Amino acid sequence: MQSVCPYCAVGCAQRVYVKDNRVIQVEGDPDSPISRGRLCPKGSASEQLINSASRLTKIKYRAPYSTEWEYLDTETAMDMIADRYIASRKAHWQDVDDEGRTLNRTMGIAGLGGATLDNEENYLIKKLFTATGAIQVENQARI
Numbered sequence: 068m069q070s071v072c073p074y075c076a077v078g079c080a081q082r083v084y085v086k087d088n089r090v091i092q093v094e095g096d097p098d099s100p101i102s103r104g105r106l107c108p109k110g111s112a113s114e115q116l117i118n119s120a121s122r123l124t125k126i127k128y129r130a131p132y133s134t135e136w137e138y139l140d141t142e143t144a145m146d147m148i149a150d151r152y153i154a155s156r157k158a159h160w161q162d163v164d165d166e167g168r169t170l171n172r173t174m175g176i177a178g179l180g181g182a183t184l185d186n187e188e189n190y191l192i193k194k195l196f197t198a199t200g201a202i203q204v205e206n207q208a209r210i
Contacts, residue, residue, distance in 0.1 A: 069096060071185065072110040076207065077101065078185075079110050090117045152176065156199060177203035 070093075072079040080099030084092040093113040097104030106113075116122070126139045128147075139147075159175025178196045180189050189206060196204045 072102075072106060072113060073116070074107075074109045079106055081106065081110065081113060083113075090114055093117070152199075156201075160200065171200060172202050173200040174203070176201040178205070180204075180206040 068083045070081045070083045079102035080096035081093050082096045095104040095106040126144045127136045128139045129136045155175040156173045159173045161170045161172050
């Protein structure tokens with residue numbers, strides 16, 4: 068299967084080999100015009116990232132002022148994120164500025180995308196943030 072290296076903004080293409088539902092090898096994709104089959108040392112070690120015994124595969128949450136982490140199911144975590152997003156949007160919503168000009172924005176939400184996202188994912192994230200009134204949307208690759 069084809070993939071993209073998760074480490075930096077270059078976007079080196081990878082070929083990922085799977086056997087018995089387990090990644091067994093990751094190598095550079097020679098058909099890529101970006102990396103032409105080459106990977107840096109971190110990209111070459113992607114298989115170790117995927118199969119690491121210390122890789123988190125469950126959602127962990129630490130409540131405010133707590134010293135302990137707890138595991139959450141996906142539905143609970145997504146509901147918490149949505150509730151907080153909506154509350155922040157509502158608390159910091161600006162209809163108009165001091166001179167009465169229409170703003171329709173929130174200053175309580177900002178987005179920072181990662182360089183491992185592809186163009187389509189970044190496009191959808193930008194559309195989501197813009198549709199909900201957030202204007203502070205940036206990407207790691209531009210910073």
